[in-house]
Amino acid sequence: MTERRLDLGGLGLDRGAHLLLRRTLEPLAPGDRLAVDGRAPALAVHLGAWCRAEGHRLESPAPGLAEPPVAVVVRGDRDDERWMTATRAGAPGDVVRRPPPEWGLAARGALVEAGGPEPMFDLDDRDLLWADVAPRLYAHAAARQWDPAMAIPWNEPFQVPDEVEAAVVQVMTYLTENEQAALIVPARFLGRIHPHFREVVQLLAVQVADEARHMEIFTRRALLRHDELGTSSAGGRASLFALVEETDFALASFLLSVLGEGSFVDLLAFLERHAPDPVTRRVAWLAMQDERRHVLFGVAHLAQHAKADPKVRDRLRAAIERRYDALRDTAGLNAEVFDSLVLLAAGGWSPEQIETGYARVQRLEADMDQGRRRRLERLGFPADEAEALSALHTRNFM
Amino acid sequence: MGPLVMGAVCYDPKVVTIWTGFRRWFVERGLPFDFVLYSNYERQVEDLVAGHIQAAWNSPLAWVRARRLASAHGLTARPLVMRDTDRDLTTVIVVRTDSAAEKPADLDGRTVATGAVDSPQATLIPLAGLAEFGAEVTVRRYDVGVGLHGDHISGERDAARALAAGEVDAACLLDASHLTFLREGTLRAGATRVIGQIGPYDHCNMTVVDTAPAALVDRFAELLLGMSYSDARLRPLLDLEGLHSWEAGRVTGYEVLEAAADRLGFYGPEGQILAADYRP
Ligand SMILES: [Fe+2]
Ligand SMILES: [Fe+2]
Numbered sequence: 001m002t003e004r005r006l007d008l009g010g011l012g013l014d015r016g017a018h019l020l021l022r023r024t025l026e027p028l029a030p031g032d033r034l035a036v037d038g039r040a041p042a043l044a045v046h047l048g049a050w051c052r053a054e055g056h057r058l059e060s061p062a063p064g065l066a067e068p069p070v071a072v073v074v075r076g077d078r079d080d081e082r083w084m085t086a087t088r089a090g091a092p093g094d095v096v097r098r099p100p101p102e103w104g105l106a107a108r109g110a111l112v113e114a115g116g117p118e119p120m121f122d123l124d125d126r127d128l129l130w131a132d133v134a135p136r137l138y139a140h141a142a143a144r145q146w147d148p149a150m151a152i153p154w155n156e157p158f159q160v161p162d163e164v165e166a167a168v169v170q171v172m173t174y175l176t177e178n179e180q181a182a183l184i185v186p187a188r189f190l191g192r193i194h195p196h197f198r199e200v201v202q203l204l205a206v207q208v209a210d211e212a213r214h215m216e217i218f219t220r221r222a223l224l225r226h227d228e229l230g231t232s233s234a235g236g237r238a239s240l241f242a243l244v245e246e247t248d249f250a251l252a253s254f255l256l257s258v259l260g261e262g263s264f265v266d267l268l269a270f271l272e273r274h275a276p277d278p279v280t281r282r283v284a285w286l287a288m289q290d291e292r293r294h295v296l297f298g299v300a301h302l303a304q305h306a307k308a309d310p311k312v313r314d315r316l317r318a319a320i321e322r323r324y325d326a327l328r329d330t331a332g333l334n335a336e337v338f339d340s341l342v343l344l345a346a347g348g349w350s351p352e353q354i355e356t357g358y359a360r361v362q363r364l365e366a367d368m369d370q371g372r373r374r375r376l377e378r379l380g381f382p383a384d385e386a387e388a389l390s391a392l393h394t395r396n397f398m
Numbered sequence: 399m400g401p402l403v404m405g406a407v408c409y410d411p412k413v414v415t416i417w418t419g420f421r422r423w424f425v426e427r428g429l430p431f432d433f434v435l436y437s438n439y440e441r442q443v444e445d446l447v448a449g450h451i452q453a454a455w456n457s458p459l460a461w462v463r464a465r466r467l468a469s470a471h472g473l474t475a476r477p478l479v480m481r482d483t484d485r486d487l488t489t490v491i492v493v494r495t496d497s498a499a500e501k502p503a504d505l506d507g508r509t510v511a512t513g514a515v516d517s518p519q520a521t522l523i524p525l526a527g528l529a530e531f532g533a534e535v536t537v538r539r540y541d542v543g544v545g546l547h548g549d550h551i552s553g554e555r556d557a558a559r560a561l562a563a564g565e566v567d568a569a570c571l572l573d574a575s576h577l578t579f580l581r582e583g584t585l586r587a588g589a590t591r592v593i594g595q596i597g598p599y600d601h602c603n604m605t606v607v608d609t610a611p612a613a614l615v616d617r618f619a620e621l622l623l624g625m626s627y628s629d630a631r632l633r634p635l636l637d638l639e640g641l642h643s644w645e646a647g648r649v650t651g652y653e654v655l656e657a658a659a660d661r662l663g664f665y666g667p668e669g670q671i672l673a674a675d676y677r678p
Contacts, residue, residue, distance in 0.1 A: 012580075012587070013577055014577060014580030014581050014587060041588070041591060042490070042576065045488065045490055045576065045595060046573070046576070046577045048486070049574035049576075049577050050577065052482075052485070052486070052487070052574070053574065053640075055482065055627075055642040076642070081626070081628035081633075082627065082628075085628060085630055113630075114630030114633075115633050115634050116634065
């Protein structure tokens with residue numbers, strides 16, 4: 001019988017020889033023999049220990065050979081048995097409707113050994129999570145990350161009247177508070193989403209990172225000229241808590257992204273347009289770019305969801321109504337925030353300036369309402385219903 | 399008829415995971431099975447022979463004592479099954495590369511590091527072997543996990559460290575431990591040399607005594623031998639326990655250790671504990 005031979009040279013099992021052994025044994029059939037040559041110290045000793053652990057058998061070379069090998073490895077079947085029942089976790093480019101829990105953390109498309117943990121990723125339904133645009137949105141998000149230290153002209157000189165500066169501080173205080181909620185909501189869902197929906201997880205992870213930067217830049221703008229922040233109202237925080245408490249992914253995404261962040265895009269556009277200084281203008285613009293993406297994903301996956309299951313619209317409607325009822329007796333928007341927006345857009349205290357500022361904030365509210373109605377219609381709500389539902393959205397904007 | 403109760407020594411918390419998993423497997427297949435945990439092998443063996451448990455997942459040294467103790471009581475102990483990975487182990491005697499020693503006999507008069515007092519592979523077998531080779535040595539013992547019969551690798555690792563540090567002239571290690579210590583860097587590549595190999599010998603087995611209900615024991619063996627590595631439910635447990643398949647037990651692999659226990663006066667012929675400095 002001809003034996004296969006493997007020469008390990010001076011390589012020992014303590015320095016990687018098992019790779020050569022595995023590679024040579026792999027194509028052999030269980031029971032096949034492999035004669036092993038080598039000069040590494042204690043190679044025969046280590047071959048014995050390695051074979052035992054790997055399920056192979058070690059034999060001494062047959063006597064009388066002219067150039068006897070160090071030992072003969074008889075191939076076992078341990079590795080074959082391990083992979084016999086393995087299955088692919090789908091295909092890299094193919095998102096399945098309901099990935100099984102046992103795929104767990106395996107990369108999409110990987111060959112998954114059977115057994116092992118079956119982690120509970122309760123958000124595991126493509127209809128609920130997926131948007132065809134998610135991979136492209138993620139790529140876009142990754143490409144558009146910016147450095148808060150470099151992207152904003154923190155040191156650019158500017159003059160702003162004291163009271164207008166105070167209004168900026170109040171608005172920034174309010175924005176920071178809202179960003180904290182906007183960070184927590186996707187962060188809490190991240191660990192519940194089945195990793196099979198990788199691009200959704202990636203997109204939400206970047207969204208969380210976006211909000212982290214927004215918190216930073218708004219706080220930093222607030223403290224640029226003042227040592228103290230503005231106020232945080234009970235009603236504003238109650239409105240945000242109603243968001244954070246929502247444990248249903250579709251409903252939370254609807255309230256946060258479609259309605260809240262959607263309204264915020266208009267608010268940030270307003271701030272950019274009427275900013276009294278270049279730093280405020282820039283932070284508003286940068287945050288707005290990110291928020292647009294957050295809104296796009298929310299609308300896209302909910303539109304796909306509503307298409308697959310039209311009844312989801314009833315739940316979305318109920319969610320707006322429920323939040324409206326819960327917040328009915330709270331003030332909603334911090335009155336000081338509203339007044340600060342007016343002053344900020346007015347730029348000064350003359351009655352004419354205030355009148356202009358007030359009109360601009362009214363236009364902002366009208367723009368927000370228009371935007372919400374447009375997005376609600378994209379989710380399939382008829383125009384009259386979209387109008388009614390938009391009116392129920394929190395006065396806190398987010 | 400009550401369940402078959404097996405004893406296991408909890409040398410590591412994973413023992414609970416392993417046997418809880420196997421227990422579920424047995425019970426689902428109609429074998430009434432339970433297990434109890436011991437802190438050391440001596441009490442487990444005594445309880446086995448006394449009939450408090452019907453099977454014992456024994457170290458090789460515990461097997462030696464169980465066989466002797468059972469026999470002294472007019473009973474017969476036998477290894478029912480064993481792990482495929484427990485067959486044909488060897489012990490190596492290792493020196494530093496620059497040592498003058500070429501063979502075990504050259505260690506006469508030298509200091510040798512071993513594992514714990516009750517380690518078959520790193521103490522009893524090599525010390526008996528050195529005595530047989532005519533080497534009278536001073537023993538530097540690393541007593542970690544006494545009572546666990548060398549299940550703890552730490553004693554061997556300490557012995558290897560002592561060798562590397564130049565504190566001893568040689569160290570006695572399981573062949574696999576030598577490879578492990580090289581891979582993890584406890585021993586530097588090229589810094590040590592193997593001058594002797596003792597064995598082969600067998601390691602753990604599932605010991606039963608003939609007083610145990612035969613039907614339960616037979617079914618127990620049948621279920622163990624039937625465990626397949628391709629079964630996804632069993633494989634994590636088999637991996638944890640460090641085996642690929644359960645094999646039929648054999649008595650032929652324990653002669654080296656039986657002789658070592660006699661030569662070193664560890665156990666008496668009737669299973670008495672003779673080693674004066676052994677306190678499990
Ligand atoms: Fe944000
Ligand atoms: Fe956002």
